[in-house]
Amino acid sequence: MSAGSEAEMPPLDDDYRPFYRKLTPFDWGWAAALMVGAFITYFYFSSLMDIYELSILFGTAVGLIVLGWYWKPFRLFMIVVTALTLAGIALYDGDLARGQTNFFLNYLLASQSAILWMCTLYVLATLAYWAGLIARSPFAAQVGTATTWAGSVMGTVGLGVRWRESYLLGPEIGYIPISNLYEVFIQFAVITALLYLYYEQRYRSRAMGGFVLTVITAAVIFLLWYTFGRQGHEIQPLVPALQSWWMKVHVPTNFVAYGAWSIAAMLAVAWLVRDRIERKADGAPVELRLPSLEVLDDIMYKAIALGFLFFTIATVLGAMWAAEAWGGYWSWDPKETWSLITWLCYAAWLHVRLTKGLRGPILAWWAIAGFFITLFTFVGVNMFLSGLHSYGTL
Amino acid sequence: MSQTNPDRRHSRARVVVEFLGSMNLAITLLSALAVASVIGTVLQQNLPYNDYLIKFGPFWFEVFERLGLYNVYAALWFIAVLTFLLISTGVCLWRHTPSMIREMRRYRENVEERSLRHLHSRMELTSPHGTTETTTAASELLQRHGYRVRRRDADGATTLASMAGRSNRLGYIFTHAAIIIICIGGLIDGNLNLKLKEWRGEVVVETRDMPASQVPAESRLPPGATASFRGNVTLPEGITADIVFLNVRDGYLVQELPFAIELVEFRIKYYDTGQPRSYESDVIIHDPELDEPFATTIRVNHPLIHRGYAFYQASFTDGGSDLRLRAVPLIGSGQEPLEFEAKVGDRVPLTTHEGRLHLEVTEFEPINVFPDDETTERRFINFGPSYTFRLRDAAGNAREYINYMLPVRQEARLFFLSGVRETPNEPFRYLHIPADRQHSLNRFLAFRDLLLDQERVTDLTVDFAARSLNEGTAPESIADVALTMRRLVNLFGTGGFDAVIGHINETIPEERRAELSTAFFRVLESTLQMLYLEVLREEGVDFSNGLEDHDAEFFEDAVNAIASLPAYGAPFFLQLLDFDHRQASGLMITRSPGTSTVYFGSVLLMIGIFLMFYVAHRRIWVRITPNGSGSTLLIAGSGSRHRHEFEKEFNRIAGLLQRRVAAPERV
């Protein structure tokens, strides 16, 4: 190769720098802030944490850093959540009674209030998304996106402040609020909403919002009933079986899967709707805001795959926890067994998708059935079957 | 894998393998396993066989037993489905692994131009640069994108074959191998070995209830006889055990341990709400292989692992607490209270007015914390120790009671509480006996005794009648009134208000009932008051200025308590005087040597699934042919998954290549 011809060639496009070289100062600031946060937590609370909890702390920090790098809008979300949560904690100033006397706590930041805000915002978001889809109003859909973000902020703040509130009730009572049915329903709503927001941005379509937010609204309705009908929001100390660092990884992992599968099921509904309309049109082009069948199928597959990965991890973590708490990694406890059933159901779904010919409606209906099986694993088992999983008896 | 095999003899085996490794079978088996698992969750597993018999009746009990539904996951048919899935996965793995590995290793640099033109993603370029430069440029670009490149020169053309993300194929192997590894680990830890021993008649399941030391040798397993087991033992404080009970269907086996475990103390710590905060057992392990015994604590979520044996805090019960009891008679006066000792779990024969009864002490609770109903604040009060017992009559009928040791404050008054119920499903109905100023039962018992003391009641009522009636009333009328008083007190004392009402209904014609019953109740009330004042007088209470609140309320409460005695059903009130609490800790002891295999498989599974979903195996070929002084490039590619993402990447790489090699014309 002559020097001359080399000179004529333009250099390689610099768009293909390694990943870390593409990070902006803001990206590095984000990482630094999270690490500082983790170290401050370590500094103040390390005496209360064992080695596993410390690993979870730093693991979470690293996880959030990467998530923020990969999905940029998540950072603003986290910043707002952190600011509001810290404000809530500061307003309490160590005295639980302020929840009623302080204006901001009472109407905004106390966990009960924040969670009611979350409920309201999610319901509004659902209406806005549907309005956007049916009235073909991009503005309404944008309102949907904004309220979904806002609802997710309030839900997360509610959980964060509740964490503090549980310690204000008594230092020995305090626990991370992912432990009873009330708390996991909030977690479910928030995780599902965030996952949806990710897909919405990734596929640049707000048309699926109404479908997904409908599931979240159903969760909200349950939550309201559970709060006002059953006083489920009261903070109760943890039973000994739940006092374990395993819970901190097992439960959230599970809910990523539940959230992803709920989205998949609602996309399946959207798929069926679009399919029905297209068939009626009989080949004529249809004017629909919904993404094409192919795209819907693609997102559905990705959601199910994500759910499958997380559910596998959650089940393995659960088995390891069971080995430590119950004396065996697998006891055929109803919750365990239903997890297996759910897992097998989606394993079968993934294989069905790989076999030619079995596509389309079968996959869609299967994903919807999978959602109901998931739902049974999530709440049905606690309601109808007895077993070792103690949280959330109704 | 050979694509064609003309040998006919192999073809049947081929069909079987084909079938076993087919995706449709896999889907069917996955679904079948899911459905089969449902059964075990709908039907509660491993209950005592009697429970099933009661639930289903003899016919269905038999049918379900044959189908193995009481322990589905150990039933042959269930294991068969599982085995089939394993075989199918194994066959699938065996059939696909060679091609997967080939896919990972081969770059396909000898691909034909024709095949490239069939690929979905492709692009053609011409460049003024010679083949050497374009080849270098393309190769560099591909490498920058993480592709590994192979080069082949043939037929006057240069082919760059490159690929990335080949570990995706490894994901397939990992995932499916993991399933097999996990199942093997599970099998090691399952009870298959025990089943074999049972089939061969080496062990016999014991169903009789007997002390462990008397269990015959054929129902005992020496240490190491089974690689894995899961059993339970209940250890009272101060007791040492070197055995574990393995539940098998409706019986058990005794597994011996190579060392002994002693329970020193079992502790429950509580939150201020009274909910348990931790369960802990202080134990000592006596192991002949150790120089000296070692002490440790087992907690929920913190098991002890010693020589491959794991000890878990599973449950607790009473280990035979000693209770000092006093039976205070409630029916018939003049009986002395009886004091005696009983242990929780004991059956004590008692002779009473109403014949022989058996006292069965079932439970003892040292604390009972309840939310304080009398404030809206979050406050809790401890009612103190309680114990439950059953009183069984000669016919075998029993009522269940719960008694609190200390008087409990309710609406600012103190009561001795005793709950009673006929069946375990109903809530307790409580008898409230008021406590006197000394927090004792004495005043209540004195009042009660007086009511039942015929002689004294006669004297007092005659006296009372004489005092309350106008002077000059005929002695016969006084006697009449006194008699009525006595009769009413007697009726009330033995049968409560019901007996009084029954008497009124029997003796008085209907038209006068309303009017007279009011009068009767007024008489009863004032007589009871008179008797109560008599009790106070004997106690030495000065009530010349009227009754104090406490004494007035006491009267009301005592009358209510006496009124509800007939429904209480026990001829005595069993008072707890003192106790010596002794607990027993329920430990689960397991050995599961397959655990590390299962964990290894699980890690493999998670990695495998990640690789399958998030790493895509992509290939890009660049075929460069000389074209005058320049060259022609055919770029083509294919990706194993995520078509959209691959197409984007392909277009970018091809676009960059175009900018680079075709640049001079554009500049």
Ligand code: HEM
């Ligand atoms: C519990 C059992 C099994 C599990 C959990 C499992 C899991 C999976 C998963 C997660 C995938 C990836 C699907 C995707 O890429 O969308 C996959 C692919 C596949 N599975 Fe299974 N599988 C199981 C049993 C089987 C069996 C019994 C067979 C035999 C026919 C089989 C054959 C395959 C094949 C051929 C693929 C496609 C691999 C590829 O081309 O990338 N699997 N499996």
